[in-house]
Amino acid sequence: MPNYAILANPGHNRIYLDAALPIAQQELQAMCAAVGSPILGFEPPLAGLPASLCFRTETPLSEPALAAMAAASIYYALFEVLDGGLLKPVVVPDIYTFPPGMSQILKYVGKTNEQFTRLMINLGLAACGTGSERIRLVDPMCGKGTTLYEGMVRGFDVEGIEINGKWVQEIQAYMVRYLKMGKYKHKVTKSRRNGPDGKKVADSFVLDTAANKADYAAGNTQSFKLYSGDTRQANLLLKRNSCDLLVSDLPYGVQHGNKNAKDSKLERSALGLLEQALPAWHHGLKPKGALVISFNEFTMKWQEVAPLLDQAGFEVGAEAPFTGYLHRVDQSINRNLIVATKR
Template sequence: MHKYVILANPGHNRIYFEAALSIAHSEITAMLAGLNIHVETSLDSDIGLPAALAFSTTEALSLEAQSRLTGASIYYALFEVVEGDLLRPLSPEPTHTFPQSMSQILRYTGKTNEQFTRLMINLAVSAAQTNSEQITLLDPMCGKGTTLYEGLIQGLNVVGVEINPKSVHEIQTFIVKFMKNGRFKHKTQKLKQSAQGKKVADGFLLEAASKKEAFNAGDTQQLRLYAADTRIADQVLKKNSCDVMVSDLPYGVQHGSKSAKDVKMARSPLELVDDSLHAWKAVLKPKGAIVLSFNEFTLKWRSLAQVFENHGFKVLSEAPYSGYLHKVDSSINRNILVAVKP
């Protein structure tokens, strides 16, 4: 048995910190399972560190596995427990490409916590089995872009669809400014997407690399952004073009689903998902994964799972892809659903 301890990031959201330690154990179990490493038990974390997650594995963590853990939502430092219960610090190579500040700079009401967003991305990547060399992440309701920024940080290509043109403009403005201020090599392009001879969305493409040498060699990451209704995502994006899909469903307030004939926003997140899943399924690759977070006070996990199953998805209802329910505040009891396209 090999024992390890992850020191929790001191910047982690304190509102649900106790729950975060528990759900982070499920997260790393899923992450390591993707590398065929079994997390045996959750150990007593009362080891003299301020806040930590202790676990054991049946085999020693490889350098690749150690590096993978640096992308965990709660990660700050990694230790191996050696003889005498001493902690030996490990120094894995971080997996992120761009600075983590990319997703941390912007602050606004309703923003999803970046660490929680990272957790959802990790679950999606672990659940997907598309075997793509370069993973493409889609947020079909990307808001102001937290999921897109976290995806770029983790080295993924990202695609965002957002019905609010103001939010699309804000993402475009921010990411270009971030690249310029950080002196990251990049290029941009305006896009226009048509279907059946009619324009359905204006778009934006950013191609960039965290290092100049990589950019010059063509080793880049892409951000594609479209101002469109998520329910027509299959008219905006190519079929079978995305490996994973991650999004934070509206928590019961007015949100982004409108038809071409009726600008009134839909209020039911379940209705929105049901109306959108045909399009999401079309753009997701076979064996690709979807991870959604939602408010259990306004939408029950079982109801959401039933909608996914009705559309032919396999809902992952067993650990480590279940058990993520946690309280955020008095009006939000947040949960996660993970589903895979056959």
């Protein structure tokens, strides 16, 4: 029975790392089960190793399972644990198209930890049942774009919606600058999106690019779409049944608030906004597509979010490994997430 040890990335935020190891166990179980290589259990960490998770499987990790290890939010290195505690390095596939640094360069107050964003994407992939060859990921409240960048480095097509025009401009400027500095071929198209009544719904920014020149010349490009608009109108921006994953970090009510349709004042809880937006989000997801949203339990509760998703046509993952992710970020944020699939 093979035993493995996965070392945690030393670049983790120290505060987040304390919570990352326990919740990474759930993440690894979800990812490996989804590719047919379930983890049988976790072992105590080996003496002398830095932060790590040790686990056992019934058979050696398959190629898809090794790719899952490489994508794991804590991944730094993988070893097979041999008799006597000896460690044998295990080579994992390169899962990235663009460098992972694309999502790590920008630093700003209120930014979601990149590793946690990666964890949400991994859970979405584990829950997703669309069977698409190319994943299309949407973040309908994309902020300054961390989820979109994480999707790009994984080879996905991505779409983002953000109501803050300043942030939208910052995302556009960053992507164009990044691609120019990296000498990546790309094409930018800007347009206006109108609703059925002819009124403007959003400004559209579309970027087609590829990580190498041969793919770009062959038309094998990745698409980066960004809309400066209201997430509650996502149904006017996203094609029906077009997205495989919806991953979003809802406003925590600390650095960022939100508005609902009835009141122009900022609110700490995003629950009202979520209720209004869910029908539009449901419109954009493919059947069996996965939704993963995170939120601050100090402003809204898992038990409040789950019924809203059920009423909107989603099947909530109410058992492990899609539960058990509640963790403290700081004194004002107790973060949790919820995973669901479109019926």
